[in-house]
Amino acid sequence: MLQVSESQVHLGLSAPDKTEAIRIAGRAMVDCGLIDPGYIDSMLGREAVSGTYLGSGIAIPHGLPEARDLVRRTGVVVVQFPQGVDWGGGEPARLVVGIAAKSDEHIAVLQRLTGVLGDPTEAARLGTTRDPRAIMAVLNGEAPAAPVSEPVAVPIDGDSIAVTAPSPHGLHARPATALVEVAKRFRAEIAVRHDGTTANAKSLISLLRLGASGGQPLTITASGEDAGAALQAIRAAFGAGLDEPVTAAAPAEEAIPRAVPADLDYDGRVIAGISASPGISTGPVWKFQREELTVAEAAPDPEAQHRRLDQALAAAAADLRNLHEAFWKKAGAAKAAIFKAHQELLDDPEMVAEAHALIDRGKSAGWAWRAVYEERAGTLAQLADPLLAGRAADLSDVGRRVLRLLAVVTETMAALPDHPVILLAEDLEPSDTAKLDPAKVLGLCTAGGGATSHTAIIARSLDIPAVVAAGPSVLDLENGRAAILDGDGGVLVADPSERDRGRAAEARIKVGERREAERLDRYKPAITTDGRRVEVAANISDPAEAVQAVEAGGEGVGLMRTEFLFLQRDLPPDEEEQFAAYRTMVRAMNGLPIILRTLDIGGDKNVPYLRMPAEGNPFLGVRGIRLCFEREDLFRTQLRAMLRASVEGPVRIMYPMIATPAELERAKAITEAVRRELDVPRVELGIMIEVPSAVMMADRLAREVSFFSIGTNDLTQYVLAMDRLHPVLAPQADGLHPAVLRMVERTVDAARRAGIWVGACGGVAGDPAGAVLLSGLGVTELSVAIPAVPSVKARLRAIAMADAERTAREALDCADAAEVRALVRQRFADAGGVS
Ligand code: PEP
């Protein structure tokens, strides 16, 4: 819990105006090591955008979100101006609380501050006190906060919605202000409930008092004639992130319908990310590392070991200096600062002396160094102060940098312990994830990544709960620490309480029961209540998955990502190997159709042995069909194998990333030439619709193929111009954005005119709202992750197509994805419409 120390409280200052007051507060923050000096400009910038006067003589200047990199650690300083400073808010500000927020630990301090706001007498006392401990007592929660005198509206019989406080920083001043602004547009009484406390949604102070951290659940209740509209607008505002630069968790692409509404509130430390694969699990965490560093314990030659350690330390320091310089030039002081901090950590004479002492006792340089830094990092991690505990990760990082120079480095699949764990990683490459043994991995949580990254896709196909984009703090957790990974809520909960564990277990049981019911009905077709059928097929990436697809109730394979046969190896598979793989799948399908997509390498699927030049914008570069043209040898080999397998069953061939009619013509010509060589019957040919130009040319393209399959993952990133892996943008790249839905509408229209069918195999097809809307727009085949097949079928069986069509038409006119999701929820509440 963040605490304010005496050195952070400055009494009896004066300033001619608020600019100077902010500068004074900013300098105090620099002196306490909270921020880099550049952050002060950002604080002034924030003030220009919106004032930070709270009321009762208190102001809370802080920087703009873009400047978070300049925050060194989360904390506050309090500067008292007994004469008052005009803050443009009527009364002068006497207490100026400068906030540096990297994460949400400062929320509790803000919450206590609002206790003072409710009591003008107390605020006035703190604004003039000569005793810093009086201020500390209130902010550190030692003195009871004064009761809030304003009335809080608590509608009794109103409608409610469940939302979560914006990630990652919670309901702090800016999002709370945004919420108040929305709430005030309506006459309804609106209350926000969190953890047993209720706030008036039209009162900033009241909202701040909730102290809701990022990702925590909130219930919003409204009563009055425009209550419904108010709740819809509020849900949309939360969906858009409440004015926060990073939006609240967006629903996962290719998601499995969420069985558990996000109504779990946790006692443990909640780290919010993006839901990437559903499910909930409890267990110890484990950090995934791709390399293993091995050192011998003993070394007979202390002199040589002393030298080795000194050399390694000097080399690591030089490395850090170079990195600092390079980053400074490329990305500015803020991004470079971490390397400076690491240099400081390395430059610790005590630590170095201890390591040398161990060498004198016969240990090797590597062993000695590792013993010393791991012991220190371990001690730091135990500290109650989260900021100090956070330094443990830095120390481990820098320690490891030195150790690499002293150890035998083996590139490995990280050795997992012999018990199941929740895996933590910076990010996982598709090949890492593909190697995971689901029996040993309870869940995945990555600091980076996005919901449509292939890591997330594979986690879903393995049915492992996953949370991505949780931020670097997940890597601060030491191995073995207990956690809950809530893939539905998109959060990792460290140090869960007994109550947390109990509720997680209950949620797991509920999910299990629902899934079991759906599983029993998995072979029933997805026929809507008004008699319209939608085919539900599966996405696979491995020959063995074909059987699983059929067993899960899949009515075919709508997408086989063949590129996965090319990953994790040193040479591409030859024709025979590919033929064997495709034939296995075709046979396993037992007469059901299978769509084999030709190689879609490039973008985030890198195949080192192809030695393709590195690209500045890999998603806009030589990927998919473009690469097949560059490497026609690979393309022809693959087509030969596919066409040979097609003799065994209904194979369809699909080309990825088609952007122009000319590309389609070329791909078809090559396929036809290969077919003639083999002298086998023609197969149905189709294309992925995942590039906006293909949508715009869909009328022409439709004349040349038997089917379209819409790849919403790529289509979304290209339509919205948001990289599907971008750590900040990916959460907003929601395939239910009306811009994407309009593309779908246009595609279906062109296909209908040409008399061909349209499927969808991107993530949105498996999303409960997406399945309804795509069907309503005329998509007749949904290809989804294997575990999602039964639930998507169940979902479609519960609705009427006429309703889906009507809703889809309305969705096209919505302003954004959040509005679309709110609309679907509203229309399909009876059909388990929580999405
Ligand atoms: C898509 O882009 O939606 C798709 C299904 O292909 P991939 O995710 O493999 O790029």
Ligand code: MG
């Ligand atoms: Mg794609």
